[in-house]
Amino acid sequence: xxxxxxISLSLLAVSSTTMAQTDNxxxxxxxxxxxxxxxxxxxxxKSGGTAALWAKAGHHVKLVSVTNGxxxxxxxxxGPLAKRRAAESALVAKRLGVxxxxxxxxxGELTPSLENRRTITRLIRDWNADIVISHRPWDxxxxxxxxxxxxxxxxxxxxxxxxxxxxxxxxxNPLFLYSSDRFKKPYPFEADIAVSIDDVFELKVDAxxxxxxxxxxxxxxxSAEKMxxxxxxxxxxxxxxxxxERWDRRAGGEANNHRSALLKWYGGDAGQKVxxxxxxxxxxxxxxxxTAEIRELFPFLPAAEN
Numbered sequence: 607x608x609x610x611x612x613i614s615l616s617l618l619a620v621s622s623t624t625m626a627q628t629d630n631x632x633x634x635x636x637x638x639x640x641x642x643x644x645x646x647x648x649x650x651x652k653s654g655g656t657a658a659l660w661a662k663a664g665h666h667v668k669l670v671s672v673t674n675g676x677x678x679x680x681x682x683x684x685g686p687l688a689k690r691r692a693a694e695s696a697l698v699a700k701r702l703g704v705x706x707x708x709x710x711x712x713x714g715e716l717t718p719s720l721e722n723r724r725t726i727t728r729l730i731r732d733w734n735a736d737i738v739i740s741h742r743p744w745d746x747x748x749x750x751x752x753x754x755x756x757x758x759x760x761x762x763x764x765x766x767x768x769x770x771x772x773x774x775x776x777x778x779n780p781l782f783l784y785s786s787d788r789f790k791k792p793y794p795f796e797a798d799i800a801v802s803i804d805d806v807f808e809l810k811v812d813a814x815x816x817x818x819x820x821x822x823x824x825x826x827x828x829s830a831e832k833m834x835x836x837x838x839x840x841x842x843x844x845x846x847x848x849x850x851e852r853w854d855r856r857a858g859g860e861a862n863n864h865r866s867a868l869l870k871w872y873g874g875d876a877g878q879k880v881x882x883x884x885x886x887x888x889x890x891x892x893x894x895x896x897t898a899e900i901r902e903l904f905p906f907l908p909a910a911e912n
Contacts (some may be wrong), residue, residue: 630659654813673711680825723760781879
């Protein structure tokens with residue numbers, strides 16, 4: 607009975623959000639970007655700054671967590687944690703000026719099934735995506751890997767009319783991108799595009815303050831001892847400074863690691879000055895854009911130097 611009820615509620619949730627997305631996906635001349643993460647923090651961490659830049663320019667961005675994160679804490683789990691993490695993700699999205707959705711799939715149990723391929727395909731179609739971002743399909747976490755596999759598997763099917771015929775196929779194949787990672791096999795991440803997030807870095811830090819279960823409580827690998835080293839909620843300025851220092855290192859590391867891509871897109875002087883960045887690799891499936899098309903899809907990149 608519990609399993610039947612869970613499946614019914616999940617289908618109801620997907621159905622209701624799909625209807626809303628279809629209503630919102632009318633072509634208004636703005637870009638439409640959908641970012642898939644495995645858990646209610648992954649897309650926010652990897653693409654939150656770039657998402658804010660698109661949103662500030664009036665474009666439409668959606669952050670999707672493919673699992674509900676219900677085991678991503680050392681002290682709580684199940685439905686209460688899933689609800690908490692969905693609320694945190696929604697607050698991050700609100701602060702960034704974007705949309706969010708958390709799917710009702712158990713954390714740690716995602717599989718590259720036909721049912722899940724259909725779900726990802728429908729989400730991309732319903733959003734009428736120009737750009738799709740996901741993990742690469744090799745990673746330390748199985749949920750991360752299978753998000754990458756599922757998005758790859760959808761990369762052609764989103765345009766095939768009789769796959770998921772209940773959802774209109776896309777008339778164009780989106781640009782599929784991978785977010786950055788540190789893994790070396792079968793090959794290391796290659797930054798085809800690097801984005802300066804300096805203009806929205808403080809906004810990203812403010813947004814990530816909402817992910818309390820992960821940023822301040824340590825998530826699945828936290829502990830009381832680790833939490834004791836973090837400024838308490840009663841000291842919000844100290845807590846924000848603590849988080850900012852960590853993201854200064856993390857986003858600063860992205861800028862330093864992918865400096866050559868920043869120099870390519872921003873030019874020598876500007877590229878050297880970038881302090882914080884996010885980076886993306888073009889998937890060999892889907893749209894293969896020219897340099898000019900990339901600048902159209904990332905309109906906050908500076909114009910090409912003559």
